[in-house]
Amino acid sequence: MNIAGLKLENNLILAPLAGVSDVGFRAVCSQCGAAMTYSEMLSAQAMAYNSQKTKEMAIVHPSEKIKIAQIFGHDPEIMAQAVQNPVLKDFNGFDINMGCPAPKVVKNGDGSALLKNLSLAGKIVSAVKKATNLPVSVKVRTGFDKVNIAEIIKMCEENGADFVTVHGRTYNQGFSGEVDLEAIALAKSLAKIPVIGNGDVVDEKSFNNMISTKVNAVMIGRGAIGRPWFFAELLNKPVQDKFKVICEHVEILKKYYPEKWLTLYLRKHFLAYAGQIHVKGEKKRKLATSTSIQESLEILKGEFNHFDIS
Ligand SMILES: Cc1cc2nc3c(=O)[nH]c(=O)nc-3n(C[C@H](O)[C@H](O)[C@H](O)COP(=O)(O)O)c2cc1C
Incomplete structure (x- = not known):
């Protein structure tokens, strides 16, 4: 077009x-x-x-x-x-x-x-x-x-x-x-x-x-x-591994921004990703207050894997 x-x-x-x-x-x-x-x-x-x-x-x-x-x-x-x-x-x-x-x-x-x-x-x-x-x-x-x-x-x-x-x-x-x-x-x-x-x-x-x-x-x-x-x-081409997309988002940002800034900045994106699969309670709180990108990714990995299988 x-x-x-x-x-x-x-x-x-x-x-x-x-x-x-x-x-x-x-x-x-x-x-x-x-x-x-x-x-x-x-x-x-x-x-x-x-x-x-x-x-x-x-x-x-x-x-x-x-x-x-x-x-x-x-x-x-x-x-x-x-x-x-x-x-x-x-x-x-x-x-x-x-x-x-x-x-x-x-x-x-x-x-x-x-x-x-x-x-x-x-x-x-x-x-x-x-x-x-x-x-x-x-x-x-x-x-x-x-x-x-x-x-x-x-x-x-x-x-x-x-x-x-x-x-x-x-x-x-x-x-x-x-x-x-x-x-x-x-x-x-x-x-x-x-x-x-x-x-x-x-x-x-x-x-x-x-x-x-x-x-x-x-x-x-x-x-x-x-x-x-x-x-x-x-486009009728559903993404199988959504967690991989999240990791790619993070990896790209890591090339440009310092980890300290990114850790705070990414909280909203992580919460938005988590919101898609209705993550609640303690895990949601952890994402909202995260001081470690790796830790947040671990949480999301578990949740997305669980969600994709169930
Ligand atoms: C968080 C957020 C940031 C936005 N920032 C801009 C912006 O920088 N420039 C702009 O033209 N519109 C901005 N918008 C408006 C969106 O581009 C869009 O016009 C609006 O959200 C309606 O589309 P949607 O229902 O698909 O979200 C923003 C909207 C949101 C929710």
């Missing part, structure tokens, strides 16, 4: 997930079948200051296929400079975040706040587009306080966006309620550029519901947390 010149091997995309979609996670999701992966949202402002943290978040892995760097900010010039920053040289395209509802982001006029100011949003898209020859996409919600996806799509197209991802909720909805598939279908019916559908895809049924909107591809976020093999399941 071809989206704005990017050749995807299937229609499954891993969403940008701040604090979750690290290089190891993106790599294992790719190995499980995700055709395109997004970086965590990267601050254009921080890039201008040569931020070390941003450099680390921009590391990519050879397993990743099509790689998109997602940037956030509100200044057209700084956003344009960001996509020219050598830190992002390994990516195949750029995405502009117009969906993040986090208070500190919105207060700054970034993320979802841009949906309240479509004139500025358009200037950003246009400036970024002029700054690169690579595809530029925009990740939006269906509106700020009400659905106005038609105007949003128009803004993206008029300013040169190559494709758009629609999370089927307004800013006001946050993550509550159900994804608005009608608004996504409307976006698709109006848009001349490809549309990626996003929101609440957690199983085959919700995947098929998203496909029924006629979107070009499907982006999956929370459905993949603790479950990179969800991509393989959707």
Whole structure:
């Protein structure tokens, strides 16, 4: 499949997930079948200051296929400079975040706040587009306080966006309620550029519901947390050894990050993996407070082996 010149091997995309979609996670999701992966949202402002943290978040892995760097900010010039920053040289395209509802982001006029100011949003898209020859996409919600996806799509197209991802909720909805598939279908019916559908895809049924909107591809976020093999399941190629996937995630991260930091960072991933097979009680508590990656892996190994056999 071809989206704005990017050749995807299937229609499954891993969403940008701040604090979750690290290089190891993106790599294992790719190995499980995700055709395109997004970086965590990267601050254009921080890039201008040569931020070390941003450099680390921009590391990519050879397993990743099509790689998109997602940037956030509100200044057209700084956003344009960001996509020219050598830190992002390994990516195949750029995405502009117009969906993040986090208070500190919105207060700054970034993320979802841009949906309240479509004139500025358009200037950003246009400036970024002029700054690169690579595809530029925009990740939006269906509106700020009400659905106005038609105007949003128009803004993206008029300013040169190559494709758009629609999370089927307004800013006001946050993550509550159900994804608005009608608004996504409307976006698709109006848009001349490809549309990626996003929101609440957690199983085959919700995947098929998203496909029924006629979107070009499907982006999956929370459905993949603790479950990179969800991509393989959707492709009818289930992963036999899930624990091996977890080990691969950890091994990749070990190449880039110090053990001490990783031990704390990995707790949430380990809990998410454990959550998939309903690990509870003392074992869950141990994973939540772990001071040893090896110890956590031993717990998960026992639980996954037990789960796979039973
Ligand atoms: C932990 C977490 C982090 C997220 N970080 C980002 C981000 O950095 N950029 C972005 O555009 N969306 C971000 N999102 C939103 C997701 O990309 C996605 O749009 C949303 O979760 C809906 O899709 P889902 O139902 O498949 O999760 C984040 C969501 C979660 C749960």
